Amino acid sequence: MRYLFLSGSLRKNSFNTKLLHLAAQHLHCAHSDIANLNELSIPLYSGDIEAVGIPEGVQKLAKCIEQAQALIIASPEYNYSISGVLKNAIDWISRVRPMPFRKKPILLLAASMGPIAGIRGLWQTRIPLEGLGNYVYPDMFSLGIAHEALNEQEFVNADDQKRFTSMLDGFTEFAKKLA
Amino acid sequence: MRYLFLSGSLRKNSFNTKLLHLAAQHLHCAHSDIANLNELSIPLYSGDIEAVGIPEGVQKLAKCIEQAQALIIASPEYNYSISGVLKNAIDWISRVRPMPFRKKPILLLAASMGPIAGIRGLWQTRIPLEGLGNYVYPDMFSLGIAHEALNEQEFVNADDQKRFTSMLDGFTEFAKKLA
Amino acid sequence: MRYLFLSGSLRKNSFNTKLLHLAAQHLHCAHSDIANLNELSIPLYSGDIEAVGIPEGVQKLAKCIEQAQALIIASPEYNYSISGVLKNAIDWISRVRPMPFRKKPILLLAASMGPIAGIRGLWQTRIPLEGLGNYVYPDMFSLGIAHEALNEQEFVNADDQKRFTSMLDGFTEFAKKLA
């Protein structure tokens, strides 16, 4: 199973990106499978830029998505909704031809320092991904009070760890069936 | 009544930005009241950038929003949802203190070259704006097949023109009451 | 200010209905201003029933809505979404002519025995109400762990009480401006 991991946060010490590292570790993936949106330097979407040519960073990300058999996306909730950074990346990817964001099994994760844990943002994140034709896994993982629930290496709480790996395993089974 | 106009599209010849010009004209506003996101060069949101300081373009936009008594936002629908460009601007603005995006009457417009006319995107756009505490006008204006419905100067169709000005007038009344 | 209170729960000892009683008390309203959906015996919506005639209970509720200057709706979240009972009432009301559910200021409340407190359901409840043209107040009140947070007469916690009355007062000001 070839996974791609994508974070909706550009912050270096992002809790969401940390969730992706923990997921990659559990799934025996290389850390290089975690797309680095900072390095790809994707601009804000503009039809005028597109008319000149799809930016190189977008093309690279599109190729990674195309080659992946399953995606795991972790994203913060900003203002009760999808992260603008993630939405901008999706908007660009949807303009690449052939459009790679179709029929991909996708798992959504969120970490948040608040108690509601980012789940409202994930519901808004489903919409463009499903609208494009992807198979977004119904269960979503969200972790509240993330600054206390995660330490450098792992989940502080065994229950969170168990909930996390059980969701990853359920998703992997789902993705294999749809492959 | 002091209006601010904001477009969710960076494209120079955007139909959405054109709607804002028509709105500004009807409301006797200066074209300078139309915020130019291209000139403000707002970066993609990152907590690391924020830690260094809110970017100047964000601060300028925040000041414009603070001074406005009503906002009119026109935005394309991208992938059944909010424009990433607009969401990114909202995400940044929500980090400015004092946060200016609160209790502002807001009217939403959308132009689209397709027949569904962008209305699904506007429903997703309501969420962060209302979540922040703004008064988003319930009626929303959407214009399908915009490349045929708009010419250089105006609406081709008198019915669209009437629907547009009647919505602007209804919104103005709403905004005045809430001022 | 003439209020109408509407509960999305039919349960006799509903925490949501209890919130309405507390709201009515704070706003010096009669308990008779709380619509009793049980007594109105509104059937499930069917175009075949409608063809014979709008049911009496629907007509009564429509008249109450028409006469109200502001509505306060408290509703449980069922399955991450709007209560079917409340949605069915809205669907019926939207068929009455003249349609009374337009330009009404509306405040949304939710009580829930869980920690997320019903807020996701309220976001879905906004959609039909705003789609019909009502002014739904942006702030929404939600009370988690309601079976511990409410006793027979009042909020157990002074902070909840304060949050509640301050939202009611903010809404009243909003409704008066829009009257």
Next chain:
Amino acid sequence: MRYLFLSGSLRKNSFNTKLLHLAAQHLHCAHSDIANLNELSIPLYSGDIEAVGIPEGVQKLAKCIEQAQALIIASPEYNYSISGVLKNAIDWISRVRPMPFRKKPILLLAASMGPIAGIRGLWQTRIPLEGLGNYVYPDMFSLGIAHEALNEQEFVNADDQKRFTSMLDGFTEFAKKLA
């Protein structure tokens, strides 16, 4: 493959129910696989009724869902959102133990007499179904101006027919993989 068909409309000559008959025909299913919500006489959800016992009609429907390997739901859009009738049925089903609405592949259809074709309602219908853990197919079928697009026996337009059968076939493949 064992299908269950469910309509969000109680109207006898419902275009949505007609879509289900066309789907059943294409998939060589018996018309008895189309659940008849009128005959099941499911009441509006109330915790007080539930405390006495889950109504017989709900239990029957729950058993049908449990035995089905895939569900096809056709539902009108009421007020930009889910049909209250359908939501009420989902709310009841979610209270049955063991809860049968989990890990079921589901296809959503909508017919509407308007041009927008019910698609906004389907987006709201995804939420409770996915929240309960079902696999809702990303593509959704919607048919606008349904009173002209359907005659007694079939689609008037060959393109609609093709779009319909191709979506049914795509969904069947999806459901088989997940079985």
